[in-house]
Amino acid sequence: MxxxxxxxxxxxxxxxxxxxxxxxxxxxxxxxxxxxxxxxxxxxxxxxxxxxxxxxxxxxxxxxxxxxxxxxxxxxxxxxxxxxxxxxxxxRHGRVSxxxxxxxxxxxxxxxxxxxxxxxxxxxxxxxxxxxxxxxxxxxxxxxxxxxxxxxxxxxxxxxxxxxxxxxxxxxxxxPLNITGQPDPVPDRCGTCRRCVEACPTGCIRPDGTIDAGRCLSYLTIENKGAIPRDLRPLMGDWLFGCDVCQSVCPWNAKLDDSDVHPGFQSPDAQMMFPNLEKISRLTKEEFKHTYKTSPLLRAKRKGLLRNAAVVLGNSGDTGALPVLGHMLREEVEPLVRSHAAWAVGRLRAPEGRQMLSQSLRREEDPSVLEEIQIALDGAN
Ligand code: B12
Ligand code: SF4
Ligand code: SF4
Structure with a gap:
C-alpha cells in the first residue's frame, strides 16, 4: 500500500x-x-x-x-x-454479560x-x-x-x-515483522471518577486498580466450579452469567453505538440476554449442550449455570419462584445445584419454603446439601 x-x-x-x-x-x-x-x-x-x-x-x-x-x-x-x-x-429471568x-x-x-x-x-x-x-x-x-x-x-x-x-x-x-515506531502511551483519563468502584456489587475493585477475583461476579458465576460463598450470593442480584456493572457505568462507554459491533456478537434474541430461569432449571445435560453449543455460557457447565439460576431466583424476592426451586431441590441430580436451591428457598422466607426444606431434610443424603438445608431452616422466617 x-x-x-x-x-x-x-x-x-x-x-x-x-x-x-x-x-x-x-x-x-x-x-x-x-x-x-x-x-x-x-x-x-x-x-x-x-x-x-x-x-x-x-x-x-x-x-x-x-x-x-x-x-x-x-x-x-x-x-x-x-x-x-x-x-x-x-x-423469573436472569441477566447475562x-x-x-x-x-x-x-x-x-x-x-x-x-x-x-x-x-x-x-x-x-x-x-x-x-x-x-x-x-x-x-x-x-x-x-x-x-x-x-x-x-x-x-x-x-x-x-x-x-x-x-x-x-x-x-x-x-x-x-516476526518490525513494525517501527513506539506509540505514545494514552494517559490515564479516569481522573477523579470512581463510578465503577462505587457501583461494583461486591466491592472487589481494589485501590490499585486490580480486582479481587474471588469476589468478582464474573469469576464467581463463570470460572468458579464450586459453591458460591454464602455471603456473596445476595450480592449476585440478578446476574446469571458474568457481570458488566463496572463497565456499564463507565462514562467512556456511555455514548458507544453498537452498529459496528461484529454480527457474531450481536444478540440473536432476548432469550440470550435474559434467559428464563425456569427453563434453565429443567435443562438436561444434552439439552444444555445443544442450547449453548455456540455460546460462552457453555463454559459455566450445566451445573454452574443451574447453581447460578437458583441463586438469582433466591434473590428475586418473588415467592412465585418456590415451585421451580422446590423442583430443583427434589429432582436435581447435582448436589451443588440442590444446595444452592436450598439456600434460595431459605432466602425467600415463606412458610411453604420452610415446609419444602423440612421435607428435603428427611430425604436428602448428601452432607453438603444437608448442611445448606439446615442453615436455610435456621434462617428461614
Ligand atoms: C484472569 C482474567 C479475568 C479474571 C480477573 C480479572 C482481572 N481484572 O484481573 C476475571 C475472571 C475476574 C475476569 C473478568 C473479566 N474479564 Co477477564 N481476563 C483475565 C485474563 C485471562 C488475565 C488477566 C490478568 O492477568 N489479571 C491479573 C491482574 C493483576 O492484571 P491487571 O488487573 O491487568 O493488573 C496489571 C495493572 O493493573 C498493573 N498494576 C497493578 N497494580 C499496579 C500498581 C502500580 C503502581 C502500577 C504502575 C501498575 C499496576 O500491573 C498489573 C500486572 O500486569 C485476561 C486475558 C489475558 N491473557 O490477559 C482476560 C481479560 C482481561 N478479560 C476480559 C474481559 C472482557 C473480562 C470481563 C469484562 C468479562 C465479563 N463481563 O464477565 C470481566 C471484567 C472484570 C474486570 N473488571 O476486570 C478482557 C478485557 C478487555 C478489556 N477491555 O480490558 C481480557 C483482556 C480477555 C480478552 N482477550 O479480551 N477476567
Ligand atoms: S465485573 Fe462486576 S463484580 Fe467484577 S469488578 Fe466489575 S462490577 Fe465488580
Ligand atoms: S468508571 Fe470508568 S472512568 Fe470512571 S473510574 Fe471507573 S474505569 Fe475510570
Whole structure:
C-alpha cells in the first residue's frame, strides 16, 4: 500500500478483517510484571491456578518467550455490545454479560485472525509465521495492549480505548515483522471518577486498580466450579452469567453505538440476554449442550449455570419462584445445584419454603446439601 505507514496498512487490514482497531508494540519485558506477582502472592486470583503456573510466568513477564521468533505484537480490538442494564422481562429471568449474548469468541476470532494473517502474508510477500494470544495464552494482554497505544487501564482494571471504550475483546498477533515506531502511551483519563468502584456489587475493585477475583461476579458465576460463598450470593442480584456493572457505568462507554459491533456478537434474541430461569432449571445435560453449543455460557457447565439460576431466583424476592426451586431441590441430580436451591428457598422466607426444606431434610443424603438445608431452616422466617 504505497504512501501509508506499516501501522496504517495494518490498521486497514485489521478493519477489513472484522476488527475495530489495532496497534503494535515490541516484545520487550513488561515493566508492570512485579505487580502481577504481588497480585498472585496476595491470592487475588482465587481458584484460577493456571495464572500462577511457574512454567508460564516467564512468558507473562517477557512476551518474547511466548513466541521467540516475534519482533512485534499486533494488538487487535473487536467490540461486543454495550450492556445498558435494561430491566429484566420478569423476576423469573436472569441477566447475562453482553460478551455472551452472541457467539463464543472462539467461533468469531480465529477466522478473523486468519483473514488478517492471509492479508499480511500477501503484503509481506512471504509465508509469515505467527502465534496468537486470545484470553487463555500466558500473556498479560491489557498492559501490552496499553503499550501498543490502545488505551489505559481504568480503575476497573479494563483497558479503555479513548474512542471505543472498554467493551471489546483483545487478540494479540505475534509476528516476526518490525513494525517501527513506539506509540505514545494514552494517559490515564479516569481522573477523579470512581463510578465503577462505587457501583461494583461486591466491592472487589481494589485501590490499585486490580480486582479481587474471588469476589468478582464474573469469576464467581463463570470460572468458579464450586459453591458460591454464602455471603456473596445476595450480592449476585440478578446476574446469571458474568457481570458488566463496572463497565456499564463507565462514562467512556456511555455514548458507544453498537452498529459496528461484529454480527457474531450481536444478540440473536432476548432469550440470550435474559434467559428464563425456569427453563434453565429443567435443562438436561444434552439439552444444555445443544442450547449453548455456540455460546460462552457453555463454559459455566450445566451445573454452574443451574447453581447460578437458583441463586438469582433466591434473590428475586418473588415467592412465585418456590415451585421451580422446590423442583430443583427434589429432582436435581447435582448436589451443588440442590444446595444452592436450598439456600434460595431459605432466602425467600415463606412458610411453604420452610415446609419444602423440612421435607428435603428427611430425604436428602448428601452432607453438603444437608448442611445448606439446615442453615436455610435456621434462617428461614
Ligand atoms: C484472569 C482474567 C479475568 C479474571 C480477573 C480479572 C482481572 N481484572 O484481573 C476475571 C475472571 C475476574 C475476569 C473478568 C473479566 N474479564 Co477477564 N481476563 C483475565 C485474563 C485471562 C488475565 C488477566 C490478568 O492477568 N489479571 C491479573 C491482574 C493483576 O492484571 P491487571 O488487573 O491487568 O493488573 C496489571 C495493572 O493493573 C498493573 N498494576 C497493578 N497494580 C499496579 C500498581 C502500580 C503502581 C502500577 C504502575 C501498575 C499496576 O500491573 C498489573 C500486572 O500486569 C485476561 C486475558 C489475558 N491473557 O490477559 C482476560 C481479560 C482481561 N478479560 C476480559 C474481559 C472482557 C473480562 C470481563 C469484562 C468479562 C465479563 N463481563 O464477565 C470481566 C471484567 C472484570 C474486570 N473488571 O476486570 C478482557 C478485557 C478487555 C478489556 N477491555 O480490558 C481480557 C483482556 C480477555 C480478552 N482477550 O479480551 N477476567
Ligand atoms: S465485573 Fe462486576 S463484580 Fe467484577 S469488578 Fe466489575 S462490577 Fe465488580
Ligand atoms: S468508571 Fe470512571 S473510574 Fe471507573 S474505569 Fe470508568 S472512568 Fe475510570
Amino acid at each position: 504505497p504512501g501509508t505507514t506499516p501501522m496504517e496498512a495494518i490498521l486497514e487490514i485489521a478493519v477489513d478483517s472484522g476488527f475495530n482497531f489495532a496497534g503494535a508494540t515490541n516484545v520487550e519485558p513488561l515493566a508492570v510484571f512485579p505487580h502481577y506477582e504481588e497480585w498472585l502472592s496476595a491470592g487475588l486470583h482465587a481458584g484460577m491456578r493456571y495464572l500462577e503456573n511457574p512454567d508460564m510466568l516467564p512468558a507473562r513477564r517477557d512476551p518474547s518467550r511466548f513466541f521467540p521468533e516475534a519482533v512485534s505484537i499486533i494488538f487487535l480490538g473487536i467490540r461486543y455490545p454495550v450492556n445498558r442494564l435494561d430491566p429484566l422481562p420478569s423476576s 453482553s460478551y455472551a449474548w452472541g457467539l463464543d469468541y472462539h467461533a468469531v476470532l480465529p477466522p478473523a485472525i486468519q483473514t488478517m494473517v492471509d492479508r499480511l502474508r500477501s503484503l509481506a510477500g512471504f509465508d509469515l509465521p505467527f502465534k496468537t494470544s486470545v484470553d487463555s495464552a500466558p500473556v498479560l494482554e491489557k498492559p501490552l495492549a496499553a503499550r501498543a497505544g490502545l488505551g489505559w487501564q481504568g480503575r476497573n482494571s479494563c483497558l479503555i480505548h479513548p474512542v471505543f471504550g472498554s467493551i471489546f475483546f483483545l487478540a494479540g498477533l505475534f509476528v
